[in-house]
Amino acid sequence: MKCKVTVLDGQKSSEFYVDSGTNLQKAILENGLQINAPCGGRGTCGNCKAFVSGNVSDITNIERKKLTEEEIQSAARLACQTFVMGDATVHIEQKKSAHIQIEGLDYQVDLSPLVRRINISLPAVSLENCKDDTERIIQSIGEKKLKFIPEALSKISNVINGEDQDLVVTCTDDFIIDIGTKLKETSDYGFAVDIGTTTVVGYLVNLVSGKIEDTISEINDQTYYGADVLSRVSYGKENPDGNEILHTKLVEQLSRMLKKIVDKKGISKENICCMSFAGNTIMMHFLMGLNPFRISVSPFTPVTTASLICSAQDLGIEYHPKCLVYLLPSISGYVGADITAGMLACSLTDKDKIQLIVDIGTNGEMVLSKNGELLSCSVAAGPAFDKTISPLVPISTIS
Incomplete structure (x- = not known):
């Protein structure tokens, strides 16, 4: 039996149909909507709370441990523990916005991109210059080691007309991967x-x-x-x-x-x-x-x-x-x-220094460099900031 589910998220309303017995959290996610599920649907975090009315499964013992009596009386449920048995309406609490840090320190590097574009002027073919197109392109670039990949080779007959042409060739260190007419923009x-x-x-x-x-x-x-x-x-x-x-x-x-x-x-x-x-x-x-x-x-x-x-x-x-x-x-x-990437950015391979790089995110990692030797380790850092685990050392004693 198909069941109609209506999801209200702030000012937005969505409707979709699922089979009877479908897990509510799974139904919400698979229909392109969002609901917090930090524990992955195991019922341990209590963050997928929603207010549900209609025909759904009975409340579970897991939910009774995570929800207050007042919330239960208000029809609160954990979506990961709830199954749609008939038509239902779901109210999802609006999510708080997050600030994401994207700034950082600038540093100078020698540019050596994976791909480079080379502008060439390809002369017209003639009886005096009747070399094949690939040879003329490589000659115009001036790098004999370059070879065409099949996709680039197949474009030649559609791009080159035998006349004088300005072209742009896309290369890696060893291969020509694309060829075309010059782009309007000048920057890559x-x-x-x-x-x-x-x-x-x-x-x-x-x-x-x-x-x-x-x-x-x-x-x-x-x-x-x-x-x-x-x-x-x-x-x-x-x-x-x-x-x-x-x-x-x-x-x-x-x-x-x-x-x-x-x-x-x-x-x-x-x-x-x-x-x-x-x-x-x-x-x-x-x-x-x-x-x-x-x-x-x-x-x-x-x-x-x-x-x-x-x-x-x-x-x-x-x-x-x-x-x-x-x-x-x-x-x-x-x-x-x-x-x-962090090691490269910080030049951590400098043999004349003792250096430590620390990356504290949801996962925490650090690398110690001494005399060219590198030692790394990692830890789950996110739970410490979520107050899921306590610090091993009292904060007041850390200086």
Whole structure:
């Protein structure tokens, strides 16, 4: 039997239909709506509270422990413990907005982007110059080692007309990956993203000047499936399509953020030459569509910690599918690519200094560098700030 569910969230109202016996939290999330579920639906946090009227399952003992008697009398329920048995109306409390820090210190780097665009003037063909198109292009660039990938090769007949032409060639160090007419805009951009457990921050970087042109930040869409990575790993294990859902949520958010920042700056998405992503090891697994479950159990083994170069389409980022993407390498199951990025940014490999980098987020990590040797460790930091765990040392004694 199909049941009608009406969800009221502030000023918004949504309706959808589900089968009788469907879990309410699952129904809300799968229909594109949001509800807090930091514990991943296990009923331990009590944050998926909603006020429900209509035909639903009876209140559980878990709910009675998490809700006050007054809340129960007001029809409060935990969505993760409630099942839709018939038509129902759900009132969700409005979420508080969060402030996401996106500023940081500027530092100078030598620009060496993953992808570069080269403007060339290709002379017309003639009896004296009848070399094939690929040879003439490589000759115009002046780098004999370059080779065409099949996708770029297939574009030549549609782009080159045999006359004098101004073209733009997109290259990596070894390959020509695209060819086309000159773009209207003169600047090339990269999109660098820090995929945090709680927040996702993207930076639009001018690849000519190295300047950060703009930033965009959002709460990670996966937080509604669990506040911490282990809750999300559990969600992926306990739901048949769980890992696919978490992967899809992430790549759809990345596509949306890229489109927002491109539209805001008034540039063409074709001017985004490359993207780079860093995050903790489990978030990198979700991005690649890999199952991270074995990271959650001893001996905490990832599928991979290696770096990866691929197209955005390979990851499912559909807004700019042909864009080249670089995924930074992780270090271990709980020391991720975000720390790798931090080590590079802080020049932590300087052998003449003793240095310590500390990253306190939902997951906390630190790396100590001494005489070129690096030592790293990690800890769950978020619960300390959520007052879920107490400090080992009284705050008043810390100086």
